[in-house]
Amino acid sequence: MIVTNTETIAGYRIVELRGLVQGNTVRAKHAGRDIAAGLKNLIGGELKGYTELLTESRRQALERMLAQAQQLGANAVVNVRFTTSAVTSGAAELYAYGTAVVAEPSA
Amino acid sequence: MGEIAFQVGFFLFFIILGYVAGTIAERRHWANLAEREASNGEFLVTQLKSFPAFVTGSTPPQLIVAESAIGSDYFKTFLAKVRGLFGGEVRSYQSLLDRARREATQRAIEQARQLGYNALCNLRLDSADIGGNSKSSKGIAMVTIIASATAYHFHAPAS
Structure with a gap:
């Protein structure tokens, strides 16, 4: 499966x-992660828990999207876009x- | 009386902690970013929808996504709150946005490079909403960026 955002x-x-x-997911981190992020918020720096949360959510959403594409018999997905929305604090949609699409090598 | 002094003491402690630790974290991050940006200097990144100087490689073009979440420190959050009273440019948060974007971009480049590509096109940077908005009671001040791009092989001009 070829996936591009062009x-x-x-x-x-x-x-x-x-x-x-399309594929979507709402994921949350366990409370410990939220507390850790709250503490990190005092001293600044990367909030690794939330970076992970985003990575996991993105993978899952993409997987679901690709499953749909496969069902439709496509071999590529083009112009992929991501959007997020805040449902509650600590969770990401x-x-x-x-x-x-169906694509074939042009040559 | 003692209680007030205690609270003020705590507040000052957090402000100083935030200022010192935040500044160290920020400097380190900037130095780290500058180093990676320099080493990835020859990697072609565009936000064009076409594929500039495309050559057929061993692998077809591929979507690359990278994310970063950078948190504020207590001092910066305090500065921003003060700025909110008077209005105007909130400079303390600009560094967060800048660092988050650059970090996400560098991660995208590194991912693409690991997969054997040498160019990225159609780079998009979106901010993601997680952790609720800052209006909520325990809102965490942070910037989250999702960078998406398409990796491909390009013909590097002989220099």
Whole structure:
């Protein structure tokens, strides 16, 4: 599966459109992480717990999106975008969406 | 009376702790970023939707996503609150945004490089909302950035 956030794929030709595919997830870290982040907020620096939270959420949202694309018989997803929204504090909603297509090498 | 002195003491302690530790963390991060940016200097990064100087490589173009979350310190948060009373430019938070963006960009470059690519196009930087907004009672002041880009192989001009 080829995934890009551009509308085209260099070296490939898009031969068929399969429509919008999407995946979302709402994830939270355990309370310990939130407390650690609160303490880190006194001294500054990277909040690793929240970086991890974002990475995990993004992976899950992408996986769900790709599963949809596979069901539609696509072999590529183009123009992938991410948006987030704050549901409650400490939780992240991550939404990934893109266009499922069938692409073949142009040569 | 004693209680007030105790509270003021605590406040001052946190301010000084925030200032000292925050400044050290910030300097270190800046030095680290400058070093990585220098070593990734020849890596082509654009935010163009096309693929400048594309060459067919062993692998097709691929989505790269990287994130970073940088927290504020007590001193900066306090400065920002004071600024909120008078209005105007909140300079103490600008460094956070700058560092978070640069960090996410460098991480994206490093990921792409590990996968054997030598260029990124269509780099997008979005801020993510987690940890609630700053208006909530225990809101944590931080900046979270998601960088997404497409990695590909490009033909490096012979120098």
